[in-house]
Amino acid sequence: MLFILLFVLLVVLILLDLTTGSVKIPANRIFSILFGANDENQVWNTILHEFRIPKTLTAILAGSALSVSGLQMQTIFRNPLAGPDVLGISSGASLGVALVILGFGDFFSMNSLGILSSWFQIFAAWAGAAAVLFLVMFVSLRVRDIMTILILGILFGSAASAFVSILQYFSHQSMLKAFVVWSMGSLGNLSGTQLRVLGISLLGGFALTLVTTKVLNAMLLGETYSRSMGVNIKLTRVLVFISTSILSGSITAFCGPIAFVGIAVPHLARLMFKTADHKILMPACILLGSLLMILADLISQVPGSAVVLPINSVTALLGIPVVIWVVVYNRRMVSVN
Amino acid sequence: MHGMGLNTADGHTVKLENLYIGFPGLLPVNQHAIYGPVNLDIGHAEMVGIIGRNGIGKSTLLRTITGLQDQIDGKVFFDGIENSRIAQKDLAKLVSFVSTESINIQHLRVIDLVALGRFPYTGWLGKLTQVDHTIVHEAIDRTGLKLFAHKPVHHLSDGERQKVMIARALAQDTPVIILDEPTAFLDLPSRHEILRLLNDLSRHNKKTIIFSTHDLAIAMDEADRLCLMTDQGFFDGAPEDLLINQVFRKLFLNSPVEFDSKTYAFRFKRELTRTVTIHGEKKYCSITRKAMERIGFLTVEEDVADAEISIKFINEQLCWQLTCKETNTSFNSVYALTSFLKKL
Numbered sequence: 001m002l003f004i005l006l007f008v009l010l011v012v013l014i015l016l017d018l019t020t021g022s023v024k025i026p027a028n029r030i031f032s033i034l035f036g037a038n039d040e041n042q043v044w045n046t047i048l049h050e051f052r053i054p055k056t057l058t059a060i061l062a063g064s065a066l067s068v069s070g071l072q073m074q075t076i077f078r079n080p081l082a083g084p085d086v087l088g089i090s091s092g093a094s095l096g097v098a099l100v101i102l103g104f105g106d107f108f109s110m111n112s113l114g115i116l117s118s119w120f121q122i123f124a125a126w127a128g129a130a131a132v133l134f135l136v137m138f139v140s141l142r143v144r145d146i147m148t149i150l151i152l153g154i155l156f157g158s159a160a161s162a163f164v165s166i167l168q169y170f171s172h173q174s175m176l177k178a179f180v181v182w183s184m185g186s187l188g189n190l191s192g193t194q195l196r197v198l199g200i201s202l203l204g205g206f207a208l209t210l211v212t213t214k215v216l217n218a219m220l221l222g223e224t225y226s227r228s229m230g231v232n233i234k235l236t237r238v239l240v241f242i243s244t245s246i247l248s249g250s251i252t253a254f255c256g257p258i259a260f261v262g263i264a265v266p267h268l269a270r271l272m273f274k275t276a277d278h279k280i281l282m283p284a285c286i287l288l289g290s291l292l293m294i295l296a297d298l299i300s301q302v303p304g305s306a307v308v309l310p311i312n313s314v315t316a317l318l319g320i321p322v323v324i325w326v327v328v329y330n331r332r333m334v335s336v337n
Numbered sequence: 338m339h340g341m342g343l344n345t346a347d348g349h350t351v352k353l354e355n356l357y358i359g360f361p362g363l364l365p366v367n368q369h370a371i372y373g374p375v376n377l378d379i380g381h382a383e384m385v386g387i388i389g390r391n392g393i394g395k396s397t398l399l400r401t402i403t404g405l406q407d408q409i410d411g412k413v414f415f416d417g418i419e420n421s422r423i424a425q426k427d428l429a430k431l432v433s434f435v436s437t438e439s440i441n442i443q444h445l446r447v448i449d450l451v452a453l454g455r456f457p458y459t460g461w462l463g464k465l466t467q468v469d470h471t472i473v474h475e476a477i478d479r480t481g482l483k484l485f486a487h488k489p490v491h492h493l494s495d496g497e498r499q500k501v502m503i504a505r506a507l508a509q510d511t512p513v514i515i516l517d518e519p520t521a522f523l524d525l526p527s528r529h530e531i532l533r534l535l536n537d538l539s540r541h542n543k544k545t546i547i548f549s550t551h552d553l554a555i556a557m558d559e560a561d562r563l564c565l566m567t568d569q570g571f572f573d574g575a576p577e578d579l580l581i582n583q584v585f586r587k588l589f590l591n592s593p594v595e596f597d598s599k600t601y602a603f604r605f606k607r608e609l610t611r612t613v614t615i616h617g618e619k620k621y622c623s624i625t626r627k628a629m630e631r632i633g634f635l636t637v638e639e640d641v642a643d644a645e646i647s648i649k650f651i652n653e654q655l656c657w658q659l660t661c662k663e664t665n666t667s668f669n670s671v672y673a674l675t676s677f678l679k680k681l
Contacts, residue, residue, distance in 0.1 A: 211461070213462060213463070214456070214459070214461060214462055214463035217453060217463055218456050220442050220445065220453075221440055221442075221450075221453060222436075222438060222440075224400075224405060224434070224436050224438065225434070225436065225438075225440075225453075227404075227405055227425070228403055228404075228405060228429065228432070228433060228434035229429050229433075229453070229454070229457055229509065230425050230426040230427075230428070230429030230430075230456065230457045231456070232425065270443065270444050273444075274444050275444050275445075275449075276442055276443070276444045276445040276449070277449065279462065279463070
């Protein structure tokens with residue numbers, strides 16, 4: 001019932017998102033273009049097909065991937081403040097991008113590479129995320145205590161950020177600006193091919209998520225109980241970490257860092273569906289994550305003006321109240337002894 | 338129990354042979370045993386309590402038997418099969434575990450938490466079959482949680498939550514259930530209730546139950562067998578055998594605590610520096626004697642004591658008459674008497 005309600009709300013927001021933008025396109029024309037008609041106004045066709053639809057799809061992918069990844073992290077670390085970036089994955093991705101933009105930017109102009117430069121950035125981000133993932137995996141196969149992994153993940157992330165700062169300090173103004181713009185996040189820079197690549201890689205991440213649903217329910221009771229019920233802890237960690245890296249690493253690679261969606265949405269899902277069952281929370285996170293991300297995109301376009309705010313700041317401003325509410329009122333969300 | 342639900346296990350035994358327990362380090366050199374050797378043969382449907390001071394290794398022993406950590410040396414057998422030859426998945430159908438951890442998860446209902454016990458039996462998505470549902474409901478009924486089944490666990494009291502964790506272990510449907518300090522953090526009635534429940538499960542559901550506790554008196558009432566982990570060695574037997582052999586004295590050797598064989602409890606050794614004689618009706622004498630020990634008076638028979646108390650009824654009112662340093666004082670409550678004596 002709640003699922004249907006949220007789904008309807010999502011459809012409404014998607015349509016609203018498609019109609020919002022600096023160029024006004026009448027709603028009935030948008031409908032007809034959506035259903036395959038070729039509008040006589042070619043500019044409107046192009047705007048919808050090349051910009052608005054890919055951006056809305058990206059918002060849906062980003063919102064759902066980050067939320068599911070956040071849910072996995074909160075359960076496996078039994079910590080209400082865990083999010084997709086606790087393992088340092090996004091910081092690793094940032095380091096990769098910083099190396100490309102700031103480190104090698106001097107050797108060739110980004111503009112001369114054209115479309116290739118954005119692919120280069122994406123692969124650098126993936127490589128950075130993977131490097132941190134392998135570090136975390138290496139540790140997690142040797143360390144028994146999950147809290148140690150959490151702390152090490154945060155430290156790896158901080159180390160990566162420190163390297164980024166050093167790179168920033170020594171780089172040229174124009175490169176610095178390019179990197180800062182990247183770090184503010186963006187949903188609108190994806191080409192059709194890139195969107196397809198993002199979609200396919202996320203599919204892999206979501207498939208792994210599905211496999212870990214049952215185990216994550218057991219992990220609610222902590223690792224001692226899970227082991228006593230026959231859960232292979234190390235295999236679980238590996239699967240969950242890989243899936244979370246694919247989900248949050250890919251989003252960071254294609255859209256830049258997007259904060260707080262991953263922490264806030266799982267709490268909203270628990271609150272609305274009043275359950276701890278991952279079989280329900282997973283689809284709930286996908287729906288609510290998409291909803292929140294499209295809402296953030298709508299807000300970032302500041303309806304009625306030509307200004308566009310950085311998406312990372314909007315999601316932070318939307319997500320932080322939820323996190324504050326969790327900290328102040330729901331300290332018993334997940335208790336760890 | 339009846340029907341298709343909880344199995345009554347037959348012939349399941351646990352055997353510990355020259356077992357050394359400890360913390361397996363990253364390197365073999367780092368491994369060191371904290372306790373051993375333990376030799377123990379636990380019969381089918383026995384209820385065994387493990388007693389010992391904090392830090393001696395009760396939890397480690399229980400975790401080792403459950404397979405949550407490896408032994409340093411020696412062997413653990415289930416029905417004659419060594420535990421290293423049993424896969425983790427299969428072990429989860431033989432032994433279930435209840436830890437000291439308090440589980441406090443929002444939006445998790447009792448029935449859903451208990452259902453997690455079906456984990457080793459369900460498919461890859463964890464969907465419950467009709468049989469699973471029946472077993473979960475039986476586990477909830479058995480632990481007296483029927484009224485709480487649909488409540489979220491974080492609304493329950495500590496004692497109720499402990500029962501939920503026991504119900505989860507029952508749903509796991511293992512012949513052996515291991516519990517680490519199931520009575521810790523509970524109030525007195527809940528402690529009795531939990532150990533009574535365990536006793537019941539061992540007798541009627543034929544579960545083999547191994548638990549650790551500090552509640553010696555209750556454990557002596559309910560357990561078939563007690564194991565004492567002391568620095569002098571590992572002792573086991575029926576609680577009464579241990580009493581007869583005076584084993585309990587070894588438990589807190591070289592500590593300021595001693596075993597009182599009258600109350601089956603440990604208490605602080607007292608330094609009694611002054612003496613008192615008490616006359617009167619027997620039941621009032623022994624009560625007064627207890628109060629006197631608290632404030633440092635040893636009760637003696639002779640008349641050479643520092644103080645003399647006679648208890649009698651005056652005008653149907655119980656009265657303590659104290660003769661001390663050739664003065665007579667009369668009190669109408671133990672409290673008044675001890676308050677006066679403490680000031681002397």
